[in-house]
Amino acid sequence: MNLQQVKQRFGIIGNAPLLNRALEVSIQVAPTDISVLVTGESGTGKEIIPQVIHHLSSRKHGEYIAVNCGAIPEGTIDSELFGHEKGSFTGAHGSRQGYFEVANGGTIFLDEVAELPMQTQVRLLRVLETGEFIRVGSSKVIKTNVRVVAATNENMQRAIASGKFREDLFYRLSTVPIGLPPLRQRKEDIHLLFRKFANDFADKYRMPALRLDDDAVTLLNNYSWPGNIRQLKNLVEQISVIETAREINAATFIHYY
Numbered sequence: 716m717n718l719q720q721v722k723q724r725f726g727i728i729g730n731a732p733l734l735n736r737a738l739e740v741s742i743q744v745a746p747t748d749i750s751v752l753v754t755g756e757s758g759t760g761k762e763i764i765p766q767v768i769h770h771l772s773s774r775k776h777g778e779y780i781a782v783n784c785g786a787i788p789e790g791t792i793d794s795e796l797f798g799h800e801k802g803s804f805t806g807a808h809g810s811r812q813g814y815f816e817v818a819n820g821g822t823i824f825l826d827e828v829a830e831l832p833m834q835t836q837v838r839l840l841r842v843l844e845t846g847e848f849i850r851v852g853s854s855k856v857i858k859t860n861v862r863v864v865a866a867t868n869e870n871m872q873r874a875i876a877s878g879k880f881r882e883d884l885f886y887r888l889s890t891v892p893i894g895l896p897p898l899r900q901r902k903e904d905i906h907l908l909f910r911k912f913a914n915d916f917a918d919k920y921r922m923p924a925l926r927l928d929d930d931a932v933t934l935l936n937n938y939s940w941p942g943n944i945r946q947l948k949n950l951v952e953q954i955s956v957i958e959t960a961r962e963i964n965a966a967t968f969i970h971y972y
Contacts, residue, residue, distance in 0.1 A: 803852020
């Protein structure tokens with residue numbers, strides 16, 4: 716599958732060189748079983764890269780599980796990832812499989828991987844190196860064959876230096892690093908994305924799509940977009956719903972920053 720086909724299939728909008736590079740590396744690495752670390756600011760769309768990698772790999776018929784490591788409490792993350800035996804902790808009324816068991820033969824996407832507690836990092840390193848893990852409360856070694864794609868918006872060198880993240884795990888996860896650019900480095904894509912979101916919300920709310928005059932387009936392109944694509948999408952939805960005029964000028968637009 717070539718670059719344009721991938722963009723079409725996954726609904727990826729834009730032609731910025733840094734975006735194209737990230738997608739090209741994803742296409743190249745997909746047929747291998749190499750671990751990948753996706754980096755980029757919050758809101759840049761990092762979650763699309765593991766989907767591309769999974770669906771272009773020989774694992775595409777296996778399970779694809781996305782895990783937000785920052786959203787699972789520290790006390791339950793090991794159980795979620797590796798499973799547990801009955802009675803291994805309060806509330807463990809039965810044994811359960813973890814994601815690494817369920818996704819055997821497939822792909823696990825570990826989003827916000829820098830949020831993993833240190834004990835979980837040790838377990839993850841073992842899985843990556845040996846394909847083996849032990850359920851919480853068990854002594855039985857279980858084998859699994861899972862491809863791991865991780866993502867983070869943190870500066871990993873800083874996380875390693877501060878003792879928050881294991882250096883050996885970082886190198887094991889980032890065999891191939893893929894960086895997604897912030898929106899301010901994709902200036903040629905900003906108006907394209909605006910139009911895409913404007914059309915989506917026009918369909919959703921059954922109203923004509925927003926348009927921007929030339930001054931508003933200039934403003935759009937020169938803004939720094941600290942929240943990236945997520946911020947742009949949110950802004951387009953707000954304006955679509957609140958403004959009665961369908962052509963937006965710079966004066967109107969500036970109120971929404």
